[in-house]
Amino acid sequence: MNLISPVSVFLIPFMAALFLPMLRLFRKDASKLFSITVLLAGLCISGMLLGAHAQGGTNHYYFGNWAPPAGITWKSDALSAFIAAIVCLITFMGACASPAARPGAAVRAQVPYFMCLLLMTAGLIGIVFTGDTFNLFVFLEVSSIALYALAGSGRDAKGAFAALKYLFLGSLGASLYLLGVGYFYAATGTLNMDDIVMRLQAPDALQSLGFMGVLLVFLGIAIKMGLFPFHGWQPDAYAYGAGPAVTLIAPIVTKVAAYALIRYLFWIVVPAGIDIYFLLLCIKTMGISAVVIGSVMAFKQQNIRRMLAYSSVSHMGLIAMGIGMGTKTALAGALLHMFYHALMKFGLFLAAVEIETRYGIKNVRDLSRIRGAAPLTMILFTVCALSMAGVPPLAGFFSKWYLLYAAALIQDYLSAFVIAASSLLSGLYFFKALETGLFKPAAEQGDKEPLPPTRALPFFTLALGSAMLLLGFWSPFLFKWLSDTALKEIG
Amino acid sequence: MFLLGVYAMLAARNLIRKIIGMGIMQSAVMLFFITLSYKWGAKVPIVPHGGDHEAVDPALYANPLPHALMLTAIVVGVSLLGVALVLSVSIYRELRTLEEDEILKKLEDPVS
Numbered sequence: 309m310n311l312i313s314p315v316s317v318f319l320i321p322f323m324a325a326l327f328l329p330m331l332r333l334f335r336k337d338a339s340k341l342f343s344i345t346v347l348l349a350g351l352c353i354s355g356m357l358l359g360a361h362a363q364g365g366t367n368h369y370y371f372g373n374w375a376p377p378a379g380i381t382w383k384s385d386a387l388s389a390f391i392a393a394i395v396c397l398i399t400f401m402g403a404c405a406s407p408a409a410r411p412g413a414a415v416r417a418q419v420p421y422f423m424c425l426l427l428m429t430a431g432l433i434g435i436v437f438t439g440d441t442f443n444l445f446v447f448l449e450v451s452s453i454a455l456y457a458l459a460g461s462g463r464d465a466k467g468a469f470a471a472l473k474y475l476f477l478g479s480l481g482a483s484l485y486l487l488g489v490g491y492f493y494a495a496t497g498t499l500n501m502d503d504i505v506m507r508l509q510a511p512d513a514l515q516s517l518g519f520m521g522v523l524l525v526f527l528g529i530a531i532k533m534g535l536f537p538f539h540g541w542q543p544d545a546y547a548y549g550a551g552p553a554v555t556l557i558a559p560i561v562t563k564v565a566a567y568a569l570i571r572y573l574f575w576i577v578v579p580a581g582i583d584i585y586f587l588l589l590c591i592k593t594m595g596i597s598a599v600v601i602g603s604v605m606a607f608k609q610q611n612i613r614r615m616l617a618y619s620s621v622s623h624m625g626l627i628a629m630g631i632g633m634g635t636k637t638a639l640a641g642a643l644l645h646m647f648y649h650a651l652m653k654f655g656l657f658l659a660a661v662e663i664e665t666r667y668g669i670k671n672v673r674d675l676s677r678i679r680g681a682a683p684l685t686m687i688l689f690t691v692c693a694l695s696m697a698g699v700p701p702l703a704g705f706f707s708k709w710y711l712l713y714a715a716a717l718i719q720d721y722l723s724a725f726v727i728a729a730s731s732l733l734s735g736l737y738f739f740k741a742l743e744t745g746l747f748k749p750a751a752e753q754g755d756k757e758p759l760p761p762t763r764a765l766p767f768f769t770l771a772l773g774s775a776m777l778l779l780g781f782w783s784p785f786l787f788k789w790l791s792d793t794a795l796k797e798i799g
Numbered sequence: 800m801f802l803l804g805v806y807a808m809l810a811a812r813n814l815i816r817k818i819i820g821m822g823i824m825q826s827a828v829m830l831f832f833i834t835l836s837y838k839w840g841a842k843v844p845i846v847p848h849g850g851d852h853e854a855v856d857p858a859l860y861a862n863p864l865p866h867a868l869m870l871t872a873i874v875v876g877v878s879l880l881g882v883a884l885v886l887s888v889s890i891y892r893e894l895r896t897l898e899e900d901e902i903l904k905k906l907e908d909p910v911s
Contacts, residue, residue, distance in 0.1 A: 442868055449875045453882055460886045465893035466906050472886045476808050479821050479879055483828050486872065487801070490832050493865070 314384040314437035315369050317357060317392055318430055320350045321399075325426035329419055340406060343422040347400040347429065354396045354433075358389040362789075368439075381439040381500060387643075390790070391567045392436045394647055395560050398654055399429045402556030405658055405768065421461055425556065428454035432564050441489045442499045444568060445482065448532070451564075452478050455557055462550030470544035477531055477541040485528030491521030501571075505579045518582050525572055526587060533565040535591075535628050536598035539621045543605075546617035551661035554613070558620060558657055559650040566627050566646060570639065573631065592632025596726050598625025603733030607740065610671045612660045615737055616653065619696065623649050626730060629723055630711050638714035640791035645707035647786075648695070648779065652704060655692035655772040659685045675745035686745055688769040693738040695776045698731035702776045705731075706783035800827035814890070814897045818883045825876045829869045836862035 324346040331342055360367070366385040384392070403425060431451025438444050456478065460471030493499060495517035496507040508518050531538040546558050577584055602622025609615040623645070630642025662685050663669050695704035708731055715724035779786070804827055807820025891897055894905050 442871075446871060446875065449879070453875075453878050456882050456886070460882075460889065465890045465902075468886045468889040468893075469902060469906065472814070472883065472890065475879065475883050475886065476817060476821060480805060480808065480824065482875075483801070483824050486828050487831060490828070490835060490865075493832075494835050499868075 313367060313369055314357065314382050314388070314392070314433075317350055317354045317396070318433045318437065320346055320353065321426040321433070322430035325423045325430060328423050328426065331419075339419050339422040340403070343403045343426060344400065346426065347396065347403050350429070350433075351393070351396040351400050354389065354393045357384060358386075358393045361386040361389045380443050381502075382437045382443075383439045384437050387567075387570075388436045390643070391564065391646075392433055394650055395429065395432045395436065395564060398560045398650055399425065399432075399556060401654060401768070402552070405555055406552045421458070421553075424454040424458045424461070427451075428458065428557075432560065435564050435568055439501045440499050441492060441501060441504070445486050445489060448485065448565075448568075449482055451561070452482060452532070455561060458553040459545055459549035459557060461553055462548075464548075466548040467550055470541075470548040474541040474545040474549075477538075481528045481531030481538075483528070484524050484531065488521045488524030488526075488528060491517050491524060495521060501576050505576055508582065509579070515582050518577070519584075522572070522577050522582060522584060522587065526569065526591075529565050529569045529572070530594075532562070533569065533628075534562045534621060534624050535594055536601060536621060536625060537594070539598070539602075539624075542621055543614050543617040546620065546657075547611050547614035551664060555654060555657040555661050558616070559653040562620065562624055563627075563646045563650055566624070566631070566642075570631060570642075574634075574639070588632045588634050590632075592629050592723065595625040595628030595630075595632055596723065598622055598628060599726055599730045600625075600733070603730065603737065607733075607737040609737075610673065612663070612670060612672055612675075612741065613657070615672065615741070616656055616660060619656075619734065619737065620649075620653060622730060622734070623653075623696070626708070626711060626727065629727065630714065633714055633718060633720060633723065635714055635718055636791050637717055638711065640787055641707060641710035641714050643790050644710055644783065644787055648703045648707045651772060651775060651779075652692045652696050655688050655768070656696070658768060658772075659689035659692070663689075672741050672744055675741060684769045688772060689745070690742060691769075691773045691776055693742055697735035697738050701780040703779035703783065704776075706780055706787070710783075710787050800830065803827075812899050814887050814899065814902075817899075818880065818887070821883065822876065822880065825872065825879075829872055832865040832869050832872075836865040 324342065328339060328342065331339065357367075361384065366383050369382045371380045371382070403422070406421070406425070428451050431447045431449075431454060434447030435444055435451065438447060456471050456475045459474060460468045462468070489499070492504055495515070496504045498504055498507060508515060527538075534542045542562075546554050549557070573584065573588075599622045602618050602620075602625055606615045606618035606622065609618060627642045627645055627649070630638045630645065663675070663682065666682065669675060691702070695702035698705045698708045700706075708727055712724055712727045715721075715727060801824055804820045804822070804824030807823060808817050809820075811817045811820060887897060890902065894902055896902060896905070
């Protein structure tokens with residue numbers, strides 16, 4: 309079997325997750341090191357896969373050598389390789405940032421935590437690469453179950469309740485998605501994505517069933533994606549879930565769901581000839597409201613992580629606007645923003661969780677207490693916050709710029725205005741946090757002795773900070789690559 | 800039936816009832832799939848063992864694919880149930896209640 313294939317990117321974390329408990333027999337605290345190694349291997353292979361698809365082209369893997377449409381097909385093309393690389397990168401960094409090395413951390417709890425982490429990665433990779441609709445549901449649920457367990461892994465009931473809420477809403481989303489798959493199956497008799505397209509293109513196809521399917525699939529994915537007004541689980545889950553787990557989850561899961569939506573809308577539904585103009589308009593409207601309302605809510609928040617959660621809602625709105633606009637330029641901008649936002653959110657949550665575990669600070673107004681005490685963490689927070697607000701030449705500016713460009717190309721001035729305004733709005737709440745943290749005179753110190761910082765933090769600050777700058781300069785090439793190669797098949 | 804489950808998830812005060820609602824919702828989806836596979840007067844999709852090995856006419860048998868898919872979905876539902884119950888136990892251990900309004904009240908007290 310060829311090593312550079314989508315299946316290996318999936319199998320490595322999956323098999324590792326299954327073998328992880330056995331490691332405890334050899335070395336008690338090897339879980340974190342093992343996971344990091346495994347995820348690094350996955351990252352390398354997904355990077356090589358991305359390189360193999362640099363010029364486009366697809367790679368198929370037929371499970372059990374059953375030819376489609378009877379068997380399950382996995383295909384990787386430039387788009388899925390791109391998303392898979394992002395997933396591998398973020399999970400690798402998230403595993404590095406997990407608290408196994410912290411003094412006093414319970415060793416016994418590490419194994420389930422890292423198992424769930426690896427399973428979640430495997431599930432997300434499965435979603436990215438699969439070419440079969442039901443297979444997508446399976447991996448959606450695999451990753452989601454690992455997610456709910458990870459999010460609820462903290463010691464307190466608040467986190468458990470937030471994770472439970474996420475579970476209810478997430479399973480509602482997955483069930484809606486499954487219903488949608490059922491409608492597609494009823495319309496075409498097949499589960500293979502390419503085959504669905506072919507059968508729906510036939511002149512006597514039951515397109516109305518297909519449209520109903522799209523609607524349900526969209527509703528399901530919208531809940532998983534955290535698209536307004538279906539974002540109900542996000543603020544609590546991100547604010548109260550276990551800290552390191554949230555750092556891992558928050559950046560990628562919603563992005564993978566958005567990718568699934570893009571795959572459905574533009575690779576299955578549009579080629580099949582189903583008219584989704586109105587649906588795209590709805591998506592765009594939801595995106596616009598998400599941007600505005602998410603930003604307003606973020607500004608009102610006291611809890612840092614809750615503010616970041618609403619910020620995610622509003623940026624997801626930006627991505628939704630890109631999807632809703634439907635042109636190749638807009639989609640490339642949305643994908644670029646997915647990538648940058650994943651990195652930025654990761655950095656922000658890393659900094660926020662760091663501050664929370666070291667100093668016990670949860671609220672924005674308490675940030676002044678650590679003025680001058682945690683320079684690297686604040687640098688990380690500042691750089692990522694500025695990038696989120698869209699300050700050039702950091703990366704965030706460019707993804708918003710391309711979305712703006714796409715909106716102007718189709719003369720959608722409302723969207724353009726909202727995108728531009730989103731920078732201002734993001735700036736509002738981030739600058740409030742930055743002002744409190746950097747400029748306010750230090751208030752009275754708490755009497756808790758701060759814990760030592762995570763060992764890897766300087767590395768992350770350096771890596772993410774320089775990534776923001778470098779990606780900023782590299783953006784035009786990335787954008788061109790995305791719109792030409794990854795999205796080649798879209799009109 | 801689906802909406803009944805969703806309503807139960809939203810409106811029930813006790814967490815366990817919400818979980819039951821989730822189960823109802825998932826069962827509704829499974830029933831939907833299974834009804835897709837039925838045909839008028841269909842036979843059970845099992846070929847008798849060692850019987851005549853002539854070609855069988857697939858149109859006479861009920862479609863077994865949705866059944867297989869729903870087996871997978873049942874397994875998924877069971878795991879979801881497991882995780883939901885674990886989280887509920889975790890909540891109960893600390894807060895000593897499973898009623899949603901009491902939980903919310905207890906969680907509000909130490910304002911974050």
